[in-house]
Amino acid sequence: MAHAAKELSLNIPSKEKCRWLKAIFDFKDAEMAHILNISVETLRNWLKDAEDAHAADSVRFHRLLSLAQLAHGVIRPERMGHWMHTENKSLDNFVPANLLVDPSGYRMVATLVEDMRSGIPD
Amino acid sequence: MPDRSAVPPTTSVLKQRLWRCVPKAFLETALESGPSFTKDRRYSVQGEFGAVYFSGAKELAQWETGERAGQDAEPMAYLEFELTLNKLVDLRSPKVQAFFKFPLEALVKSRTAPERYAATQTIARRVYAAKLHGLIAPSVHDPKSQKTDWFNVVLYPAHLMLSCLRFVEHH
Numbered sequence: 001m002a003h004a005a006k007e008l009s010l011n012i013p014s015k016e017k018c019r020w021l022k023a024i025f026d027f028k029d030a031e032m033a034h035i036l037n038i039s040v041e042t043l044r045n046w047l048k049d050a051e052d053a054h055a056a057d058s059v060r061f062h063r064l065l066s067l068a069q070l071a072h073g074v075i076r077p078e079r080m081g082h083w084m085h086t087e088n089k090s091l092d093n094f095v096p097a098n099l100l101v102d103p104s105g106y107r108m109v110a111t112l113v114e115d116m117r118s119g120i121p122d
Numbered sequence: 123m124p125d126r127s128a129v130p131p132t133t134s135v136l137k138q139r140l141w142r143c144v145p146k147a148f149l150e151t152a153l154e155s156g157p158s159f160t161k162d163r164r165y166s167v168q169g170e171f172g173a174v175y176f177s178g179a180k181e182l183a184q185w186e187t188g189e190r191a192g193q194d195a196e197p198m199a200y201l202e203f204e205l206t207l208n209k210l211v212d213l214r215s216p217k218v219q220a221f222f223k224f225p226l227e228a229l230v231k232s233r234t235a236p237e238r239y240a241a242t243q244t245i246a247r248r249v250y251a252a253k254l255h256g257l258i259a260p261s262v263h264d265p266k267s268q269k270t271d272w273f274n275v276v277l278y279p280a281h282l283m284l285s286c287l288r289f290v291e292h293h
Contacts (some may be wrong), residue, residue, distance in 0.1 A: 073147035079194035089189035092234045108234060111161055116190055118157040119144040120175045121183070121274045122233060122262045 010072035010080070012065060018046045018055045021064050025097070026081020035100045036060045063106050070113045088112070090122060129252045130221050134208035140176040140275055142201045143183035149199050155279050164239055165246040165257055165276040173246075173256070173278055176203065179271035182261060205275065207282075209255040213245065214267050222248070230265040246276075253281050 013020050022032055033043040037060055046055045055061045068080075075083050087093040090112055099105030115122075144152045159172030166173040177183040180200050187198055212218055219226060228241035242259075249257055256277040264272035 073145050074196055075191060075194055076196050083191055083194035086194075090186070090233065092232050094234060107161075112190060112233065114157055114161065115163075116187070116195065117145060117148060118154070119142040119152060120158060120163055121177055122186055122189075 008077040008080070010068055010075075010077045012069060015050045015052070017052045017065060018043075018049070018061070021061075021068065022047065024068055024077065024080050025064070025084050027084075027097070031097065035064070035097070037101075063100070063103075063110075067100075067106070067110055067113065070110055070117065074113055074117045128248060130211050130249065130254075131215075131218055132209050132254060133212045133215075133258070134206075135210060135258075136206050138178075138205045138275070139271075140178060140203045140205050141180045141183045142174075142176055142203070143180075143187055143198055144201070145196045146199045147196065149201075152199070152201055162239055162243070164242045165249075165259060167243050167246060170247070171250050171278060171280060173276045176205075176275040176277070177261070178273040178275065179269070182263060182269075182272045185263060207255055207277075209281075210258055210275075211245075211249050211254060211256075212258040214258060214260050214273060226260065226265055230260055230262040232262065250278055250281070253284070254278070255281055 008024055010024065021027070025032075027035070029040050029043055033040045036043065036058060038046070038058075042054075046052070049055070052061075071080060084097045085095060087095055091099070091108060094108075096109045096112075099109050114120075142152055153174055155166075155172035155174045157172075158166040158175070160168065162168045163173070163175070165175075177186070180202070183200060187195055213222075213229060219229075222241075222245050224241040224245065229245075231238040246257070256275060259274045259276060260267060261272045261274055267273065
């Protein structure tokens, strides 16, 4: 497991993006399905699809890709899942993953990452 | 020309030490203001004007990094600068807060609070409209300035450029 974690990268792959997002953010199936607003069964179908044909139509899927892109160079890839599931003092102790369900919560998380990237204080 | 009565009291700083904290991967672009133009920030407004933000102390920048990502963050670079500049609005001053008619609490709302930037962006628009260079602002981590160097400085590059650019004509 530790070995696999070391191989994580925040470079978005050309294929199997859904699987990659699940790995990089360390999402459980039910959690990721909830964030994507789909059933677990649908998620499992998406995860089997190397071309991400159905996922590509999902705004929420693209939000997760954008967040991963923003985090590149900001959050260590092997710690991304930990960061995503840890209470964040800068977010008043909200857990980032719990904010991703709605657009305003996503913006808060994305802005925090972008602020780190750009050196913008709280 | 802005209404003279609308121009807030200003101050100047001489060789003021300031810090910026960015991931080492973005060291070369540490003074870019672009991201502050594309999203609302405390003292810059999406699609209207950007700013470059600084911390008054390295410890403040380190504290914020710790709160935001701790050990999960990529290695960070702490860049030290020295600023000499006039036409700055010091929002730590009660007199300046009274001028804008906003209490200190309105300036230091957390990033999850509703209407978190309502007061600060109102102030920023007035400072920007008056063509001032920027602001000295209380930090949300030390709003009452108990630590003398825990504050933020916000600079407006568009106005700083006016020192070397002269408008000629609108064609």
